[in-house]
Amino acid sequence: MSPAIRDTREIIRDEQVMRAPILEALAAGPRTIPEIAQALGKPTHEVVFWVMGLRKYGWVSEIKEVGDDGYFRYQAVPRQS
């Protein structure tokens, strides 16, 4: 799954630059972590860090119901520019 795991600090540092691409990926509607990862071409475990960080700071939120595939879907939170 993760042959070349990057340092956690390095992954988390990228959250700031990954915010715009993730929000762009969610523009068309809610997506699961693997779907976002596929859209970005990034590893799923790194996307978990970024999506959960964005969730913590109010950029994304989850759809409450978990899907049949066992994944939650995440959506962009509308913000005032």
Place this chain on the structure above:
Amino acid sequence: MKYDALVVGSGIGGMESALKLGDMGYRVLVVEKEPSVGGKMILLSKVFPTLDCASCISTPKMAATIHHPNVTVLTYAEVHGIRGDGNGGYHASIRQKPKYVDEAACTGCRQCEMACTVAVPDEFNADLVSRRAAFIAFPQAVPKKAVIERAGVSPCTGACPAGIKAHGYVARVRAGQYEEAFDLVLETTPLVGSLGRACYAPCEEQCTRGQLEGPLPIRRLKRFIADRHYGRAGRTAIPRPQPNGKRVAVVGSGPAGLTAAWLLARQGYGVKIFEAAAQPGGMLRLGIPAYRLPNEVVDDDIATVTAIGVEIAVNTRVQDVARLKAEGFDAVLLATGTHRAVRLRVPGEDLDGVRSALAFLADVKLGHAVNLAGKRVLVIGGGNVAMDAARTARRLGAGSVELASLETREQMPAHDWEVEEALAEGITLRNGWGVHRLGGDGRVRSAELKACTAVFDAAGRFAPRYDEGKRTTLACDAVIVAAGMSADTEAFGLPTNGNRTLKADAGTLQTAAPYVFAAGDVVTGPTMITTAVGQGRRAAFMIDRFLQGLALDPSLLEAPLPVVDQAAVLRRQRVYDRRVPLAPGHAMSAPPTGFAETETTMTEEEAHLASARCLDCGVCSECHACVDACPAGAIHLDMRGRDVEVDVNAVVLATGFTLFPADAKPEYGYGRFRNVITGMQMDRLLAPTRPFNAVVRPGDGKVPDRIAYVMCTGSRDAQVGNPLCSRICCMYSIKHNQLIMGALPLADVTVHYMDIRAVGKGYDEFYQQAKDMGARFIKGRVAGITEKKDGNLVLRYEDIEGDGGIVEAEYDLVVLAVGVQPNPGVARLFADGSLALDDYAWVGEADEDLDPGRTNLPGVFVAGTASGAKDIPDSILHAGAAVAQAAAHIERSRAAAAPARAAAEPRVQVTA
């Protein structure tokens, strides 16, 4: 300061100790290294075996500790040393780290945190998610106040002579906040565009990333934000400040003058710049060729200055400073630069075709006719001005350009990259030659050079020596002399130095006339643009204080922190991505075809990629996003730490434990397999304030169906040097089992154990209850874990209770029930090494059966898990035992010190 007791640490043991001592009437000082009291307990989901909410139990104690009338709490503080005072008491040295937040003003609204541009791992969520450099530790933090984490000044920022927050604008670019990045530079100087092109970028020389694959292109990022700002239609107008009624005259419109004028005008001063040349900008306008700095960019920067009301009078040479005072200016800044060319003082220097580089560059930059087409040009000098002159001559169509310098190639004062670019443009270097004389018949035709054997004397002073017998003659049609620049200061009537620069106090920039300040090259001699900008900034600061009648204290301009240790920065990560630096944006050609810029601006994608390489050396980037966002004005990045010295009668060590680093058992794959987590991480996932929205796998966000626990990870394990049982792992794992089965009713939970130790009131019943709920318990230590492509994990173990043999079982998520370890820092609190530890490095107790809590040092006691693994109830009991002994010790001390007073001295009693 004097206290009865010092409690080190504010976990449950520390809080309990402080509260009990406080209730007895003793004055207690609690020192906690984190921004909040509460220790590890507040981070737990629930407590066993009652499944009470950990927050619900902890927060009242946290609040009581902070608000107790007899208890003083220092959070974000560290005890640096404790030593006996010779009278049975102790003296403690404490460092209160700066929080950079005014706690009285902070409302805990988290706006700073939401705005912060630096993301770091959140240690309070076991590194499962990010937090910000500006942060409140966790939602139940007490005190609920923000803290800004600063490890020091980032090396890039620390290297900038102008004081520009380089790390800050890089962080702003990384966050996509380009206008805010531009505004951040404006806090220091209006010359964003000019510096983005022409600065020599000392920041990049100090960039820590330079020790990996290469530094960030920090200067080009500044150019990016400037180009983006100036290229935008309908720029936001900069608001004009309210006039404060005072006027300042600035003489000279170079980098120092423009910067000072801008900063003073922003504070409401009426500023007028007097410029001797026909156009403002000083060396930016006249000295730097257009292929490096186009006039349009200088115009844009100057328009920023005039937009807030600064007047600029060109063609106005000031020679009488006193007259400015008479005209109503309250202060004067002299920032006239070094525009006088140094002469060679050789025969033939006055021939036609010989001119100074300064005049030559100014003529070309101002568009005056200069014809060098097809001519043989000789440039004299080895500095950056010489390079600019040579490259400019090349662009004017010179047939050949040779550059003669006294220095060897390695000694040349010009920047290496500038020399490389000159060579790439077809300029020939003649190193180690000085001019003997220039020859010609009214017009220069040749230059006779003599070999230079040494440029500097033994003291490092410029004192060239020559081999007079070694000569060479070059034919030439034009000679451009770049032998140096000096200041033109005679008219001011102020004391000068030997090189004609003005005498001004290095810290305050005040001259002999108190209302006259001087800044930039006219004080320092020729330097870099950024140095002149820094001088302008300093002058503005000092003039403002002068006009307010405040003391001119240079220390106020110093950073509150030293530059961060780069080796320490690099130690923060075990591995680094190799991130290929952006290729230089230069288009070199020989011969160059014109004065078009040689460097292109970055694309937005390039700016993102470049800024993402930043290591956030100082942690906080000083981007000022928090300052802008804070509605209470509570952020003060100039705050400084303070040292606190206290005398105490007794010390209670409640420094707790550390968790076993799970990656020290590599066979379990922690750190390599993302779906292998620790017990503390699962506690966070189960807590109401969890980092994720639910219990999902960190590897891919999937809700796990099959979860395994591996017990005794790092405890009861001689291989890792810890034969002791950690006492809490069995029970917290069983607690997790029950909580998981509540949160994920369809999940299967399996516990791989050696034996279950459920010793305590209700513990075994709790264990049986988990089994009844469906948790499986399999006896046998897990030998290893492997990861499948889908992130699932295969555990390999010997089935010693079932059918026997080696079994492999697949799970979605594996939780390592990590044990506890002694806190390694506690022994270092006593610099003399006098505190005794036990055989396993826990704080030693003189007799843990009969005298728990007492250490080998009279008056020093240990509470809670600092002396060994304990669950929460035992920690509280142990703290009680330690406190009872501490109270007795305090009473004995008092009686010994003043028997009569001790008997009579009332204590503040607190009743429930």
